[in-house]
Amino acid sequence: MAKIDFGGTIEEVITSEEFSIKKAKETLKNETIAVLGYGSQGPGQALNLRDNGFPVIVGQRESESFYWNKALNDGFVPGKTLFSVEEAAQKGTLILYLLSDAGQMATWPSIKKCLKPGDALYFSHGFSIVYKDQTGIVPPVDIDVILVAPKGSGRTVRTNFLDGSGINSSFAVFQDATGRARERTLAMGIAIGSGYLFATTFEKEVFSDLTGERGVLMGCLAGTMEAQYNLLRRHGHTPSEAFNETVEELTQSLIRLVAENGMDWMFANCSTTAQRGALDWRHRFRDAVAPVFDDLYQRVISGAETKVVLKTNSAPDYREKLEQELKEIRESEMWRTGAAVRSLRPENRRKK
Numbered sequence: 001m002a003k004i005d006f007g008g009t010i011e012e013v014i015t016s017e018e019f020s021i022k023k024a025k026e027t028l029k030n031e032t033i034a035v036l037g038y039g040s041q042g043p044g045q046a047l048n049l050r051d052n053g054f055p056v057i058v059g060q061r062e063s064e065s066f067y068w069n070k071a072l073n074d075g076f077v078p079g080k081t082l083f084s085v086e087e088a089a090q091k092g093t094l095i096l097y098l099l100s101d102a103g104q105m106a107t108w109p110s111i112k113k114c115l116k117p118g119d120a121l122y123f124s125h126g127f128s129i130v131y132k133d134q135t136g137i138v139p140p141v142d143i144d145v146i147l148v149a150p151k152g153s154g155r156t157v158r159t160n161f162l163d164g165s166g167i168n169s170s171f172a173v174f175q176d177a178t179g180r181a182r183e184r185t186l187a188m189g190i191a192i193g194s195g196y197l198f199a200t201t202f203e204k205e206v207f208s209d210l211t212g213e214r215g216v217l218m219g220c221l222a223g224t225m226e227a228q229y230n231l232l233r234r235h236g237h238t239p240s241e242a243f244n245e246t247v248e249e250l251t252q253s254l255i256r257l258v259a260e261n262g263m264d265w266m267f268a269n270c271s272t273t274a275q276r277g278a279l280d281w282r283h284r285f286r287d288a289v290a291p292v293f294d295d296l297y298q299r300v301i302s303g304a305e306t307k308v309v310l311k312t313n314s315a316p317d318y319r320e321k322l323e324q325e326l327k328e329i330r331e332s333e334m335w336r337t338g339a340a341v342r343s344l345r346p347e348n349r350r351k352k
């Protein structure tokens with residue numbers, strides 16, 4: 001475990017140097033690792049585990065053939081390494097509960113019956129446990145309840161692994177029945193391909209995650225982009241200009257500089273005109289959105305956001321309704337412009 005100074009606060013971090021794959025193999029040598037769900041995190045984590053040399057079985061319901069077929073295509077074999085969700089849960093000693101959060105709530109009554117004393121129930125989100133009043137998920141006291149939450153989509157968990165980088169993940173122990181919960185957690189974190197692990201609690205993980213995705217990472221980002229694009233269009237700017245000044249320059253240039261060396265580096269590497277304006281306006285934007293963030297965090301901790309998620313995601317027509325919403329975005333002028341702008345990137349023109 002390394003102690004790292006994060007801007008003046010010392011936190012513990014575990015990397016694959018401190019906790020090697022070899023040590024993870026030793027720690028998990030007697031486990032049967034069962035990955036329940038083959039949606040986004042399921043394949044990312046299962047394939048990384050398998051490629052790292054850990055035997056894995058997958059639990060996926062067959063009736064929804066898309067994900068079942070995906071598991072087949074990825075080389076999982078029915079009756080050997082691919083089972084129904086319940087069968088895999090029964091066989092597993094370390095059970096990765098990677099159904100959607102609404103799916104976890106729906107299947108809990110049957111999964112609970114599959115758990116044996118000493119098993120570890122593993123989550124990639126604090127959601128089901130923290131909002132137990134709504135999900136009804138209260139694990140038996142004789143099992144470990146652990147968390148490794150990759151900070152990215154399942155697809156990135158996989159692509160980062162394949163290109164040798166590794167995603168960073170948070171980890172937590174909610175219940176330690178065996179005395180081995182922490183080492184099981186760290187071993188799993190390294191085994192699924194995390195670049196490094198940082199400590200959290202189930203509560204802190206879910207509160208920050210729900211805030212982040214509704215906020216800067218996705219919701220706030222999308223809303224702010226729309227506001228600026230619409231403003232420019234209202235004032236007679238062409239779609240291509242409005243899109244380039246709102247999205248393309250961000251994704252193709254500026255955010256890359258932020259990723260490389262931080263916000264100050266990006267400011268330092270743009271024109272002095274841009275610099276002056278951005279440095280002044282960031283205060284107004286921060287103050288304008290702060291009350292919205294306050295409201296968001298309150299709704300997260302009160303469980304109001306969870307209520308919305310569970311209600312809408314459990315509806316039988318969730319996927320159709322989602323597709324409608326995504327289609328509206330895809331077919332809006334702004335994002336049709338985006339498609340045209342992307343097709344003009346030289347590397348995309350060369351593909352034609």
Ligand SMILES: NC(=O)c1ccc[n+]([C@@H]2O[C@H](COP(=O)([O-])OP(=O)(O)OC[C@H]3O[C@@H](n4cnc5c(N)ncnc54)[C@H](OP(=O)(O)O)[C@@H]3O)[C@@H](O)[C@H]2O)c1
Binds near residue numbers: 037038100151152154
């Ligand atoms: N996706 C991410 O970027 C991400 C990142 C970090 C953490 N996480 C967490 O990782 C966990 C898994 O998320 P995910 O995004 O990978 O999930 P997802 O893609 O939404 O998961 C879909 C999986 O859940 C199954 N499922 C849903 N409802 C079911 C039900 N009622 N009965 C049986 N199976 C059901 C689906 O199978 P069917 O096709 O049969 O419905 C499919 O295997 C969640 O706790 C999530 O919060 C996700």
